[in-house]
Amino acid sequence: NILDESVFNKIAAGEVVEKPASVVKELLDNAIDAGATKITVNVLEGGIKNITITDNGSGIEPDDFVKVFVPHATSKIKTSEDLEKIGTLGFRGEALASIASVSKIELTSKTYGQTFASFCTVIGGKQSDISQVGADSGTTISVSDLFFNVPARAKFLRKPKSEQNDITNLVEKYILCNPQISFLYIADGKTILQSTGTNLFDAIYVVYGKQATDSIVKVDNYNKNSHIKVTGYIGLPTFSKANRTYQTLSINGRYINSPLVSACISNAYDHFLMKGQFPFYVLNIEIP
Ligand code: ADP
Numbered sequence: 001n002i003l004d005e006s007v008f009n010k011i012a013a014g015e016v017v018e019k020p021a022s023v024v025k026e027l028l029d030n031a032i033d034a035g036a037t038k039i040t041v042n043v044l045e046g047g048i049k050n051i052t053i054t055d056n057g058s059g060i061e062p063d064d065f066v067k068v069f070v071p072h073a074t075s076k077i078k079t080s081e082d083l084e085k086i087g088t089l090g091f092r093g094e095a096l097a098s099i100a101s102v103s104k105i106e107l108t109s110k111t112y113g114q115t116f117a118s119f120c121t122v123i124g125g126k127q128s129d130i131s132q133v134g135a136d137s138g139t140t141i142s143v144s145d146l147f148f149n150v151p152a153r154a155k156f157l158r159k160p161k162s163e164q165n166d167i168t169n170l171v172e173k174y175i176l177c178n179p180q181i182s183f184l185y186i187a188d189g190k191t192i193l194q195s196t197g198t199n200l201f202d203a204i205y206v207v208y209g210k211q212a213t214d215s216i217v218k219v220d221n222y223n224k225n226s227h228i229k230v231t232g233y234i235g236l237p238t239f240s241k242a243n244r245t246y247q248t249l250s251i252n253g254r255y256i257n258s259p260l261v262s263a264c265i266s267n268a269y270d271h272f273l274m275k276g277q278f279p280f281y282v283l284n285i286e287i288p
């Protein structure tokens with residue numbers, strides 16, 4: 001059997017969309033790739049009912065509206081050589097196709113050159129006609145009823161509170177890894193986080209509060225031979241935690257979870273911390 005596109009997309013969605021937080025991650029990546037400086041994340045019922053993300057980035061051209069939900073459609077790379085110099089968070093063109101196949105989407109987007117915004121819906125992968133609406137430049141994408149057409153997956157969604165916690169943790173990491181972007185994060189009508197988009201110190205204040213900003217030391221280190229730059233903040237030994245939630249690492253601006261780097265930094269703190277305590281850090285490694 002050659003699988004029908006809709007069946008294939010639902011399977012592919014399993015790789016990209018595990019839970020509401022994975023949808024938020026993909027949509028945030030797209031907003032950041034579009035050069036947004038302001039991003040709003042609005043979720044209802046832990047994102048299960050609705051996730052709406054608005055950005056003031058480049059927007060999507062009307063002609064591209066029919067393409068963005070097609071699997072492997074991306075504006076970010078063209079040839080396999082481009083894989084050697086990826087400068088964006090996304091590049092596989094899989095996220096929107098996958099999310100669209102297992103939810104109900106409304107997409108509104110306007111480029112700076114356009115007078116009107118374009119609008120369409122995609123329900124379970126089926127895209128509507130495109131219409132013109134009034135909207136600011138940038139993109140708003142609204143994802144409702146995740147897994148409405150895949151009951152086997154919907155069954156594994158947890159309580160809204162748990163799904164919301166995952167989203168909150170993710171948004172915190174994105175605020176820390178993108179301090180130049182101002183984020184507003186609202187859950188069930190309540191503002192949970194609002195960052196200023198100024199600098200990393202302010203971002204740390206927003207996420208961890210004054211106790212953290214009183215207890216951190218700036219790191220700014222460039223190694224000429226390796227061309228590796230490490231910047232950010234590390235915590236004083238008095239400001240540690242019994243788990244790794246105080247640790248944030250990005251590589252060239254991309255948030256990652258690295259047990260290796262975590263272990264290296266713990267080693268460096270060895271004589272300064274009690275056993276079972278983990279140091280605070282928010283670091284970005286820039287590497288060619
Ligand atoms: P990828 O990010 O890997 O290219 P996606 O499926 O996430 O794939 O998105 C497909 C395409 O849709 C992107 O390459 C981009 O051109 C466009 N797009 C998606 N979201 C946005 C956005 N918020 N602003 C501008 N363009 C977007």
Ligand code: MG
Binds near residue numbers: 091096
């Ligand atoms: Mg993407």
